Amino acid sequence: MILIVDDKPENILSLKSILVLNSFEVDTALSGEEALVKILKNTYSLIILDVQMPGMDGFEVAEAISGLSRTKDTPIIFLSAVNIEKNFVTKGFESGAIDYITKPVDPDIFMLKVRTFCKLYEQTRALNNAHLALQQEVEVRKEAERALQSTLTGLHLTLESLPQIAFTATPDGKIEFVNQRWYQYSDSKDIFPAPHTDDESLTDRWNECIQTGKLLEMEFRIRELTTGEYRYHLLRVMPVITNGIIVKWVGTFTDINEQKRLSEFLEQKVNERTRALQETNQQLEASNHDLQQFASVASHDLQEPLRKIRIFSSMIKSKKYTDPDLLEYLSKITDSSERMSTLIQDLLNFARLSKADSFKLTDLNEIIREILSDLELVVSEKQAFVSVSSMPSLEVIPGLIRQALQNIISNALKFSKPDNVPVVTITADFCEGLSMDSPSVVEGEYCRIYIRDNGIGFEEKYADIIFTLFQRLNSSEQYEGTGIGLAIAKKIVEKHNGLIIAQSTPEQGSVFTIILPVLQQKEPISDSHSLKTTFLTKKI
Structure with a gap:
């Protein structure tokens, strides 16, 4: 204008x-x-x-x-x-x-x-x-230069205070600053500390790092100039990136010699311990094998004289002696020999539980039907009522799980109250954890089997003792048995990676809960869903 x-x-x-x-x-x-x-x-x-x-x-x-x-x-x-x-x-x-x-x-x-x-x-x-714009640009550049110089000074002071060897390098890999610890391992600022000849080349890795722009991390030994000792160090070099461009490299050498020596020592000790454990396992396996052979031979040798005692006792009884004392003595001899025979057989069964067996998918309904068939006479004599819900199929050792369930069901019938009709209820449900408190679900990794009775029960404080070998809460005169049945059941359940729990109140009956994995391996099996869905869940 x-x-x-x-x-x-x-x-x-x-x-x-x-x-x-x-x-x-x-x-x-x-x-x-x-x-x-x-x-x-x-x-x-x-x-x-x-x-x-x-x-x-x-x-x-x-x-x-x-x-x-x-x-x-x-x-x-x-x-x-x-x-x-x-x-x-x-x-x-x-x-x-x-x-x-x-x-x-x-x-x-x-x-x-x-x-x-x-x-x-x-x-x-x-x-x-x-x-004017140029003056402002000059001022901005001067201010940026002052800020950069201040930052570099702070960085250098920080690197000097580190307990590690520290350095910085230009984007093309030229070293521009090193702290004083660098000179403990190198004579020159421009030369990296030399690694051990048996270790990986530092130069090759550093050039690769410059080309790729990625973090460099490696372990190797470098020689301390004053002592000549090679010490293990961990080298970490990181790029400093501004606006997507590498403007600097910052690296540290951390002395890990003591940790490395300790790690090697621990590894050596672990290897030695592993070898010792392997040798001990081999010895234990040999010992278990010898014990099983001994148990088998001992049971056979012990059963033979017992059979003779029972045979000759029966022969004497057949003479029709009228002396009541003599007949009573013969009855006691026969009863004791039968109990001894049962005890030997139970001990042999307990010893055999250490033997390796294979797991297979088994229908528990079939197992329980076989058990009730074997116990048919006892059920009939006691006029007992046994209720069984639909059971699932689990991955178990069929013979062992049959023995465990039979021992518990037999006890439920055995320890019934006089003048009462024994009632035994067998149900099951699924849960997600190996715990009594785990909530019931339609499908789960574990199955809980409940065996309930209305028998004499026991004090809750004895809930763990009853699973101990030869432990009895009642006299053999009242209730026959060897005190091994529940110990065998517990060992079988543990062999199945499961859990067994007893709950009871005197004169109000007992509940035995067995928790077993549905599958012994955690890998999913395609037909497990159909197996689980056939089971009718019963809430206890």
């Missing part, structure tokens, strides 16, 4: 017409005072100023404009038809004008000067803006 200042409107009109015709935006002022007010509010690329004006003349206005910081570079052209002497022209230039034009004015020459001065003003303004 161009400002025309003249106290004569007709002069302003003629000049404005020429400028507007040449596509210039024009503003006007009729006095020096009005011009200064507009100059303070607006920015002009050129000011055309009349010299002779009332109040402030053109020279005073020009001096005021040149004295303002925001307008000192604005070009001023004096235009006068009266003050054309040399002294006035000189004063005009001294007041800050860049040209002094006298009337009459050639319009073409006038417009050439206007265009030139406007262009010079715009270029000067652009140059000033560029200079």
Whole structure:
């Protein structure tokens, strides 16, 4: 925009017409005072100023404009038809004008000067803006450099305080800073500590790290210069990334020699212990084998004289002696020999539980049917009532699980209350954990089998004792048995990776709970779902 200042409107009109015709935006002022007010509010690329004006003349206005910081570079052209002497022209230039034009004015020459001065003003303004921007950029760079230097100083101080060897490197891998610990293992800042000849090449790994831009982590031995000792170190080099570009590498060597030696020592001890355990296991296996052979031979050798005792006792009874004392003695001999035979057989069964057997998917309904068939006579004699819910199929050792269930069911019938009809209830459900408290689910990894009776029961404090070998809570005169049955059941359940729990109240019956894995292996079996869904869950 161009400002025309003249106290004569007709002069302003003629000049404005020429400028507007040449596509210039024009503003006007009729006095020096009005011009200064507009100059303070607006920015002009050129000011055309009349010299002779009332109040402030053109020279005073020009001096005021040149004295303002925001307008000192604005070009001023004096235009006068009266003050054309040399002294006035000189004063005009001294007041800050860049040209002094006298009337009459050639319009073409006038417009050439206007265009030139406007262009010079715009270029000067652009140059000033560029200079200002450059100054600001320089200040920003200086500030960034100061911040970077401060950061580097802090980083170097941090690296010096570390108990490890520490260094930094440029993006292309050239080492630029090392802390003092570096010189314990290298003579030069530019040379990495040399690894042991038997260890992996550090140079190859470092070059690979530079190319890939990835974290480097490796263990190797480096030689301490003063002692000549090779010590294990863990090298970790990480890239420092700014705006997606690696600007620096920071690395540390951590001394792990003691940990490495301790690890090697522990590994050696573990290997020695493993070998010792393997030898002990072999000895135990041989001992178990010998014990099983001994139990088998001993049971056979012990059963033979018992059979003779029973046979000869029966032969004496057959003579029809009438002496009551003699008959009583013979009965005691026969009963004792039978109990001894049962005890030997139970001990043999207990010893055989250490033998390895194979698991297979078994229908527990079939197992329980066989058990009740074998106990049919006892059930009939006691007029007992046995209720069995639908049972699932589990991965078990059929013979052993049959023996465990039979021992518990037999006890439920055996320890019934006189004058009461024995009632035995067998149910099952699924759960997710090997626990009595685990909630029942439709499908689970474990199955709980409940065997309930209404027998004589026992004190809760004896719940663990009854599973101990030869432990009895009742006299053999009242209830026959050897005290091994529940111990055998417990050992069988544990062999199946399961759990057995007894709960009871005197004179109110007992509940034996057996928890077994549905499958011995944790890998899913395709038909396990169909096996589980055939089971009708019963809530106890």
